[in-house]
Amino acid sequence: MLYVRFGAAVAALAAGAAGIVVVVVLLRSVPGPTGPSAAPSAPAAGSPATPTIEGGQITTANNPGFPGPPPGAVVLAQEAGSRALALAVKPGIVRVSVLGVTGGGESGLRVALQFGSGYLLTPEPCGAGCYQTKVSGTPDSPVTVRIGGEAYRFRLPRLPAANATAIVDRATDTWNALRTLVWHERLASSRTNVLYTVYRAVAPHSLAYTIAGHSATVIVGGRGWARPSRTAPWQASGQNPPVRQPQPFWYEVTDAHLLGTARVGSRRVWRVSFFDPATPAWFEASIDRATGRTLELDMIAASHFMHDVYGPFDAPLRLTPPT
Numbered sequence: 001m002l003y004v005r006f007g008a009a010v011a012a013l014a015a016g017a018a019g020i021v022v023v024v025v026l027l028r029s030v031p032g033p034t035g036p037s038a039a040p041s042a043p044a045a046g047s048p049a050t051p052t053i054e055g056g057q058i059t060t061a062n063n064p065g066f067p068g069p070p071p072g073a074v075v076l077a078q079e080a081g082s083r084a085l086a087l088a089v090k091p092g093i094v095r096v097s098v099l100g101v102t103g104g105g106e107s108g109l110r111v112a113l114q115f116g117s118g119y120l121l122t123p124e125p126c127g128a129g130c131y132q133t134k135v136s137g138t139p140d141s142p143v144t145v146r147i148g149g150e151a152y153r154f155r156l157p158r159l160p161a162a163n164a165t166a167i168v169d170r171a172t173d174t175w176n177a178l179r180t181l182v183w184h185e186r187l188a189s190s191r192t193n194v195l196y197t198v199y200r201a202v203a204p205h206s207l208a209y210t211i212a213g214h215s216a217t218v219i220v221g222g223r224g225w226a227r228p229s230r231t232a233p234w235q236a237s238g239q240n241p242p243v244r245q246p247q248p249f250w251y252e253v254t255d256a257h258l259l260g261t262a263r264v265g266s267r268r269v270w271r272v273s274f275f276d277p278a279t280p281a282w283f284e285a286s287i288d289r290a291t292g293r294t295l296e297l298d299m300i301a302a303s304h305f306m307h308d309v310y311g312p313f314d315a316p317l318r319l320t321p322p323t
Contacts, residue, residue, distance in 0.1 A: 053126045054134075055093040058254055060280040067097035067105040067129035068277060074161050074257045075275050076154045077282030077300035080147060082190040084300050086282050087143060087154045088255070096123060096131040096145055101189070103302035105129015110148050116140025161257040164272040167287055168253045174292035179203050180317040181246040183310040189303040201245035206319040218322050219243055225322050234322045249299055249306075251278035262286065264295045 055070035069075045069088035073095070077086040083106065084099040094113060100106045105128035112120045113133060118140060123131040141156035175181075181201045188194040196212040210216040217226045224239040256274035263269065269286040276283060281301035285294050293313055299306040 053130070054132070055090060055095070057127075057130075058275060058277050060277045063103075063280075065105065065128055066280055067099070067127055068280065069095060069097065069255055069275050071255065073255050074157065074159065074259075075255045075273050075282055076156075076284070077273075077298075078152060078154070079188065079191075079300060079305035080150065080152050082303070083147070084282075084302050084305070085145060085147070085152055086300065087145060089139065089143070089156060089159070091160075092134055092136075094123070094133050094135050094139055094143065095126070098129045098131070098147065099302040100129075101303045110146075112146040114144040114146070116142070120146070157257070157259040161259065164256040164258040164270065164274070165253060167258065167270050167272055168250075168256050168274055168285070170292040171285065171287045171294050172248055172250075172253075175246060175248045175294060178246040179314050181310065182312055182315065182317070183308050185309075186307045188305045200317060200319065202317055202319050203246060204244060205242040207243050207245045208319050218319060220319055220321055223321065248294070249279075249297065249308075250274075250276040250281075250283055252276050259284070261289075264288075267295060269295060 053070075055073075058068040058071055060066040060068055069086065070090055070093060073088035073090035073093070075086060075088050077084065079085070080098075082101050084097075086097040088095040088097070096111055096113070098106045098109060098111070107125065107128050109131075111131045112122055114120050115135075116139075121133060123133040126132040138159045139156070142153040143156060145152045145154065180203065181199075183199050185197045185199065186194060187197065195214070197209050198212075199207065199209040201207050205222075206220045208216070208218045215226065215228050216230070217224065218234075219225075219239050219242075222239050222242055224237050225234040226237070227234050253274045254277060256272060259271040259273055261268065262271050264286050268289045270289055271284070271286055273282070273284045275281075279301060281299050281304070283300075284298045286296040287294055293310070295310055297306070297308045297310070299308075
């Protein structure tokens with residue numbers, strides 16, 4: 001999976017491994033699907049993986065026990081130390097999902113919930129990494145999730161939130177139609193293991209990226225070049241299959257809801273959130289209301305906490321083999 005390999009890159013940095021290790025890992029795991037067959041097949045969204053879980057559970061392709069959200073829920077997520085933490089709210093149910101560094105749900109945690117300034121309550125376990133409580137009406141915002149001694153706050157949108165599937169579909173089409181794209185990324189696996197990377201993509205099969213303080217890679221068609229530092233020589237290799245860029249990070253979209261409107265710079269944007277069961281990961285995006293372009297994106301998965309800022313779009317850009 002994409003995010004697992006990126007997590008391995010961050011882990012390599014944490015362990016003090018040589019920069020070339022990071023380059024090799026990233027070279028085999030570039031952002032986005034590499035082609036039409038890259039996306040794993042997943043069961044139909046909304047089908048319950050565990051029928052005994054009240055509210056149902058969206059299934060994932062390779063892990064039926066993954067603590068996914070219920071279908072129809074508003075989903076939010078954030079990094080919680082080295083864990084991935086997600087919240088799902090639908091009528092009558094509030095569910096917390098907790099992923100460990102290896103991607104499995106973490107059970108046996110001391111989890112508590114607080115709605116607004118209300119009293120603490122203890123959700124019931126609903127599977128590995130799954131904690132759930134019944135609610136009457138709409139929970140007050142913010143919802144605070146306490147894990148042990150740490151507190152994590154989620155600010156809810158006005159409920160019921162509007163379906164945002166059409167907005168995300170438009171963003172997907174807009175992204176796939178781009179000729180060139182530049183973006184800046186913060187990628188972490190914990191509070192201290194962080195990579196900062198600048199990407200440049202040229203359709204259909206070229207990509208270059210530089211990891212600040214570490215390494216760089218250039219991919220042009222079926223060839224790639226990598227170096228572990230700014231002063232090291234470039235090392236050539238094959239790239240098979242060719243990358244497909246620019247392309248969005250998500251494969252499938254479920255539980256897409258409108259969180260509200262905002263501004264990114266001078267641009268008016270839709271704020272949307274959704275769950276991708278094929279990756280699997282939780283996303284939150286700022287999508288330009290006029291152009292359909294994704295201006296900012298947050299992705300939360302196991303050992304993969306990503307924040308991207310996108311632009312310029314379709315600027316004159318050409319990638320060539322390094323000399």
